[in-house]
Amino acid sequence: MKRMFCVLLICLLLTGCTTQNKVQQTVFAMDTVMDLQVWGREADAAMPQLKALIGKMESTWSATLGNSVPECLNRGQTVTLTDSQKHFLEQVELLSKRTGSAFDPRLRSLSFAWGFFHEENRFEDFVLPTEKQIMAAIAEQKWDLGAVVKGYTGQQAAALLAQMDVDRAILNLGGNIQTFGSKPDGTPWQIGIQDPDGDGNVGILSIAGTMAVVTSGDYQRYFERDGKRYHHILDPVTGYPAESGLRSVTVICRDGVVADALSTALFVMGAEKGAEFWQTSDDFEAVFLLTDGRILATEGVKLSGCEYEVICREE
């Protein structure tokens, strides 16, 4: 009996050790700082694989690296795609249709006209694009998958971890969070929604299991001119940074590509249209931070630490 107890104790300790093995690393990729935390027996082995995946996703899908798929397509070159890459591009097209092109994957020239690819907009002598230049840039229809690449990367990272002896992980890919697995005690992940005006959080989301939690905000990339903020989320109709009464949108969804495309699209739509869009969907939840300080959350969201209004399904 005593021997059996000892064996049981050793087993328990070993299981404990396995879940205790945590590896954390910070990487700079896709023009942002990424924080990777992985728990489990193969957490060490997972890190270089995750970093290689992130690097590969950046070189394949970047809007600025010359040999990426979108840049080859933009030059009119024929590109041979893998089945999974084809599937990604098909999904992107469907999401563009689904959002009435609020998510538009062909706005590269427009982002360029606003200086978001060359950062000239940071300088005082950067001249804002004219109406004519804006319309010409929209018409060019050049690929830019910047609104979905991080979500896609999070999703691929979760698929990679699922093939390894990894218990759980939380990957912060610069505003895009991908959770993987559950905590040993079954409690949900606690994920802050960033305060657009500071380093803190405006509220905390409880997220269960493997999920993408993606935020698009006017504070993530912007410049100011004459006291006005010009941010990087562009309205494909007006060609200007979207002015929809929002500071940020956070989307919670099992599919990282959907989460990322919708965070951008809902930001363009604004809270009212975004709420209507949610009412006709069943694959995501969302939190809207409004410019007037209000917080709106769809009814499936578990949010604490702040006051908010709940968006319900219509009867």
Ligand code: AMP
């Ligand atoms: P996100 O941070 O996911 O909202 O993505 C913003 C990035 O997507 C920008 O930096 C642009 O490269 C690109 N982008 C801007 N506006 C749009 C839009 N309406 N639809 C799709 N991509 C966009």
Ligand code: MG
């Ligand atoms: Mg996005």
